[in-house]
Amino acid sequence: MPAYALTIHVSAHAAGATVVVLAGELDYHTAPRLRRAIEGTPTVLPLVLDIAGLRFCDSMGIAELVYASLRAGTPGTPLPLVGAPADLRHLLTLTGVDQLVSHHAHVDQAVGSPCFPAPGPPDRTDRS
């Protein structure tokens, strides 16, 4: 079995969304693979990123998350992120990218939110 620094698992959610599950390291070397994976998802469906397994993310990784948020639906709609580790939340806050995303504990919660795909204002409680 090949060893991947970043694993990307794309699936369709029954509620009508594309769920991309990321695990490992999202950086300069692996970001282009995420870009291609996201480009391959249907544009008409909202996108949910499950990043609970992301151990590392650098500025290229942040740029990819920004790209994903811009691609997912209407401008101003935050990109639902599921299970963002505390460290990554910190980085998202530092770079201001927390404006572009919303945080959720579970995929079902992100998808099932009544106002999906706009689950409310970005979570700013962890701003340092």
Added chain:
Amino acid sequence: MTTAAPDAGPATVLVLDDNPTTRYIVGSWLRRSGHTVVEAVDGTQALALLTGAPTHELPELAIVDVKLPDMTGFEVCERIKGRPRTADLPVVHISATAIEASDRTQGLHRGADAYLTEPIDPAELQATVTAVLRYTRARRRAERLADRVAALHRSTLALYDAADADTLVTAAALGATELGAAQATVVVLGPHSETLHLAHCSPAAAPDGGPDGPVPDTGPSVRLRTAPPVLLDTLAHHTLGDATGTDSALLTAVEWRTALAGAAAPQDVTPDGPVTLVVARTKPGRPLVALAVDPQAAAGLDQHRLLSQLTQAAALALEALRSQAEEHALALTLQRSFLPDRLPSVTGVDLAVRYEPASDRSEIGGDFYEAIDTPAGLLLAIGDVAGHSLEAAMVMGELRHALRAYAIEGHDPQTLLRRLDTLMVRLRPGVTATVCLVLIEPGGRRIHVANAGHLPPLLRLADGSTRYLTEHGILLGLDLPQPPATTHDTPAGSTLLLVTDGLVEVPGEHLEVGLGALRESFAEAPADLDAAGDLLLGAFAKAQADDVALLLAHLQ
């Protein structure tokens, strides 16, 4: 093959028979055909002889009497075939009496290669010996060739794996010895074209008296030397001239020594005798890669071809190394040209910067810093364009120049960030960058911070207390608004530290931890800015694969 019948030459033959007459007769027939004969009278003596003989003196064939005083010939044969050292030694049985066909088949079943029964016809013995030697030698040659092709593959991989010229010449010289060279010297021009790198490899080479000290005696030792580039011209003169491809030449000892002496090259890397010189050149105008081996090593056509292929592989690997070195040097030059060559001197503010490019083999980064004297005060900037490509470095250069232009127009930090954002969205869509601006008011008692998603600036007061100035907006390149700059008081003796993320972003380590460690180090850093810069760079930029920039400002 180079000779007409390479497998028909004389051999050393072991004759094992307890009967002195048979030994004498068989031995004299063999000697008459040019073979060397060693004799044994029983199985024990024969096996001891085979155990004691050095590898290069091992008999190539054993003629074994079936009936011996201490054991049967079949048993001797089985023992010979059962030892790795003699497993491929062919055995021809002879038996003194007419025997059953079952004895002959038993002998052959138990490992013998032929079976002769007395009375032995001298012609039949000669023919059998010739035939057995022929196929044994052919098989050995095929096995050796297969081993050497495998060795060539291994060496080729090692060549392509080499990260510098010394590793490359070492791999090539070791490769040549694996292909059968007793002595091998490899000469290449280093990737920066400044000096020749030589590696001399010989199993008998004396321990290196150089700075690395003696090499433990495990396998062939390699001596590394350097020489002026002119040596390659001399070697080219003996071979390819200016042509490309591969070539070889036999140099007399005098020619070889003269070539080395003429180039003031070290003499201790060479075999004393004549050498076979094998060279390769990949493209017109490129320097040769040269391999000198003892002529015996390149005597066979197969050996010659393999050495030639090894030299070619070394030339291609060197070419890859050179392209990489050139690309990296070009990128670094460009990147440096994008950074300020000096900082403005402003009364009341001391500045120090440190910039460390990404490690040698990785690509270039997009970190930048700037300090601009404006009417509203001294403007400090630090930033990072996402990515490690030439494009990232170009965008970095553009951002920095645009920042200078806008700053000279006198815009406030928030407006500057907005303009840079607009510029990026228009000219470099899809690229993002983080930029932090700090405007130090004249007099130095207040600063205005506008941070577009960059690591927060760190402020140290005269009492040694430190804090991150965390107010910020989103990174640039997204066409999103930036918040107004925040204002902070900076009492006399305050010091500011601006860094890029290469300094604190370590895979497997939490950003929080990195920022905390940086803050602690900065709190305890010396007051002298240069000393503080060196200390921070030394403490944090050790394992970094990314480039790193840091900017220190002390407000008197």
